[in-house]
Amino acid sequence: MIKVLFFSHTMPLHNLRRVKAILFLPLLLSGCFDHYRTTENLCDDNPDLCQPLNLNDGQCRIQRTKLIWQRYDTLQTPTDEHKFKELKATKEYQFCLEYAARIEPTELKQRKTKRIQALxxxxxxxxxxxxxxxxxQNPHIIYYRWSQGDQIAKQQFMALEGDKKLEHPELQLALARYYVNKNKHKTLDLLHHSLSLYKAKDNINISILRTLSTLYYQQQNMAAAYVWTNITTHYHPNNAPQKIAIHNSFKLTNTEREKLDRTTLNIIATLNSGQYQRTDIMTQ
Structure with a gap:
């Protein structure tokens, strides 16, 4: 059933304008956000973004679609940040293609050729x-270049130590990795600081938690190692075997374990709320 709205001549002018604005809002929004409703529409208008890829191939469909839309974002706004996202999306696509290119298609042999060309x-x-x-000069991009073996990028990144530009969990973790075999205490400081930079509902890098557990274990601070192993298991349940090993090797009393379990829950609560502050846990 189609409903028709009639506007009374007695309706106040400001109310009439408000109703018209509400009626036209969906049209305005559809013009802003639905310019391309499908990847196919996008490719029809921007063939250069799509033609070199293995279109109409069931392999790497998710990675290919993500890359196409990221290329479009880069085309619209060619910033370093968008180019970096495109680079990462291309690498994900490449990784998939390297596997897919080895698959022998059962029907169309030319599909393998297209996959290799796309690769x-x-x-x-x-x-x-x-x-x-x-x-x-984006520190995330500089660190990426360093991780790829660029020693000049390493010097550029380390020169930023102490700069607000590195106030990001992943960048603090990068510094911690640099110092892990040079200065264990500084490494711990950096790891705790990286956790304090997370906001509520952020995805926490499991490497930070696992490294804290390992470093405390190496320092024979078994209480702290126990707590951080439990926290690691909370955010990464597949790590449960390590938790069992810790339980067996630490030989904690029930009272000690109960106290440390409460500490674990308190730390998890602060991490989830984005309010973590360094918590020092000492063996009794």
Missing amino acids: YHSYESIERLNQELLPS
Whole structure:
């Protein structure tokens, strides 16, 4: 049934304007957000973004779609941040293609050729994006270049130590990895600080929690190692075997375990709420 709205001539003018604004709002929103409703529509209007990829192939569909839309975002706003996202999306696509290219299609043999061509295209795209991002001063991109073996990027990144630009959990973790074999106490400081930078409902990098557990174990601070292992298991349930090993090796009394379990829950609550502050746990 179609409902028709009639406007009374007695309706106040400001109310009439408000109703008209509400009626036209969906049209305005659809014009802003639904310019391309499907990937196919996007590719029809922007063939250069899509044609080099293995279209109409069931392999790597998710990675391919993500890459296409990220390429479109980069085309619209060609910032270093968007290029970096495109680079990461291309690498995910490439990783999938390297596996898919080894699969022999059961029907159309040319599909394998298209996959290999798309794979070569991904290599070229990654090289191009790496070159375009070479001058970037974004610390995340600098760290990425360092992680790929760029020693100049390593010097650039370490020169930023203490700068507010590195006030991000992942960047503090990067510093911690640098110091882990040089200064254990500084490493612990950096790891705790990285946790304090998370906001409520952020996804916490499990490597931070696991490294805290390992370092405290190496320092023979079994209470702290026990707590951080429990926290690691909470955020990464597949880590349960390690928790069992810790329980068996620490030989804690029931009273000690109960007290440390309460500490564990308190820390998890502060992490979930984005209000973590360093908690020192000493063996009694």
